[in-house]
Amino acid sequence: MKKLAISLIMLCAWILPTLAQQFAGDKIIGEYWVTHDDEKSKVRFTKIGPNAYRAQVIWLNKEKDEKGNIRRDPKNPDPSKRNTPASNIVLIDKISYEDGEWAGGDIYDPTRGKYFTVCAWFKDDKTLCVKGSWGPFSQKIYWPKIK
16 A cells, blocks of 8 residues: 555646646637737737647638738748638747747748748747747747637
8 A cells, every 4th residue: 555655646746837838828729819010910929739728810800802802911931821811821830838948849930931940939928939940040929819
């Protein structure tokens, strides 16, 4: 009985930190306001794996172009994604949480059709700081959390 109790304690000591890390990573899940140039959009972070997250556009203030057509993603380097409606573009994909920060994935800039490495962290409880980098160059943007 004593061996069983010790085994359970050791198992909990091994599993609990992993679970705490995963739950802490879930803080990013939700919706955010994103402003880029004169564009405003809403982005939703979802969990796509045990410790993997994705941010996808769910709303745009300019969903249609000047001719009234649904805006697409014509600059995407992947030809199969160029017909994606702008209101469905995946901006950040496959980031994971570790040590207070989400990283390991890419951020996509549809205005330039380019991917950059990305990391993100909370500046405060309601503001996500997103940093895109390309070599030694980087840019931080702040996304206020809606819900």
